[in-house]
Amino acid sequence: MNRLRKIFRFLFSFIFFLTSFGVYFTNRMMYIKKKDDQVILKREKEAGRYNPDDFHHIPNRKVTIPSPFDYDLTIVLVEPHSTNRYMIFSHGVTENKINSVKYMNLFLERGFNAVLYDHRRHGESGGKTTSYGYYEKFDLKTIVHWLKKEKEPDLLLGIHGESMGAATMLLYAGMVEDGADFYIADCPFSDFSEQLSYLLKKDMKLPARPLIPVANIFLRIREKYSLRDISPISVIQQIKKPVLFIHSMEDDYILPQMSKDLYEKKTGPKKLFLAPKGGHAQSLNQNKELYVAAVDEFLTEFVSLEKK
Numbered sequence: 230m231n232r233l234r235k236i237f238r239f240l241f242s243f244i245f246f247l248t249s250f251g252v253y254f255t256n257r258m259m260y261i262k263k264k265d266d267q268v269i270l271k272r273e274k275e276a277g278r279y280n281p282d283d284f285h286h287i288p289n290r291k292v293t294i295p296s297p298f299d300y301d302l303t304i305v306l307v308e309p310h311s312t313n314r315y316m317i318f319s320h321g322v323t324e325n326k327i328n329s330v331k332y333m334n335l336f337l338e339r340g341f342n343a344v345l346y347d348h349r350r351h352g353e354s355g356g357k358t359t360s361y362g363y364y365e366k367f368d369l370k371t372i373v374h375w376l377k378k379e380k381e382p383d384l385l386l387g388i389h390g391e392s393m394g395a396a397t398m399l400l401y402a403g404m405v406e407d408g409a410d411f412y413i414a415d416c417p418f419s420d421f422s423e424q425l426s427y428l429l430k431k432d433m434k435l436p437a438r439p440l441i442p443v444a445n446i447f448l449r450i451r452e453k454y455s456l457r458d459i460s461p462i463s464v465i466q467q468i469k470k471p472v473l474f475i476h477s478m479e480d481d482y483i484l485p486q487m488s489k490d491l492y493e494k495k496t497g498p499k500k501l502f503l504a505p506k507g508g509h510a511q512s513l514n515q516n517k518e519l520y521v522a523a524v525d526e527f528l529t530e531f532v533s534l535e536k537k
Contacts, residue, residue, distance in 0.1 A: 477507040
């Protein structure tokens with residue numbers, strides 16, 4: 230009888246631990262702590278990557294469009310050129326659209342207009358949770374459709390994504406639509422389950438099993454999607470348009486091997502640029518000349534810039 234009680238106590242304790250972990254871990258995912266908007270603004274200004282006076286002198290307007298999930302998305306349409314070349318910029322998790330300005334400037338110099346936007350639950354956009362690309366890809370689809378309706382369907386359209394924004398972009402491109410002419414994926418994860426497993430081991434010294442499967446169960450219950458739904462590498466072969474993969478070799482948050490794996494599995498037009506310096510999402514900041522050269526080489530090789 231005592232042995233049976235011990236077994237029940239152990240099972241109860243084990244189930245309680247797994248339940249507590251599932252709730253805790255999915256809370257950490259869904260409500261990941263974001264950087265303060267003013268901190269991002271101050272950082273980008275001090276680094277010389279964002280000048281408010283210069284930005285506000287460029288023709289731009291803020292637009293609010295409805296997400297299919299009952300909140301509003303805030304975008305900024307930047308149009309210094311009389312052209313139908315446009316770039317959409319998809320920022321990383323915990324950041325906001327100001328972090329995309331440095332990438333925008335690169336493409337403004339190459340004759341593109343731009344769309345900056347805040348992901349759900351970031352910046353000025355609505356939404357209660359972060360889903361690491363699952364719901365965000367449908368928001369991106371909404372923005373692409375809005376832009377083509379607002380301007381013209383026959384745009385020369387590129388999308389640039391950083392980190393989670395790059396994964397979001399690849400998940401969007403891997404849908405049936407594949408609605409842009411080219412994509413630039415800067416430091417994406419290839420599979421979110423693998424990324425979580427890596428971070429659990431690296432930061433918390435915990436094993437992936439049974440913790441990831443338990444977290445996945447709670448995620449399905451709470452957010453109605455599975456970790457396997459956040460896997461750019463599972464859809465990468467659906468992307469027919471050119472993709473430039475970029476990653477810093479010193480990135481120890483999302484390992485550069487993930488971009489290598491995506492590059493290897495992607496069929497059709499593609500390029501890979503591995504920046505020698507910089508941590509996560511620092512390829513442009515730490516390797517500007519090489520980054521710009523990689524983008525120019527990609528555009529020259531794979532993107533027709535005949536549209537004006």
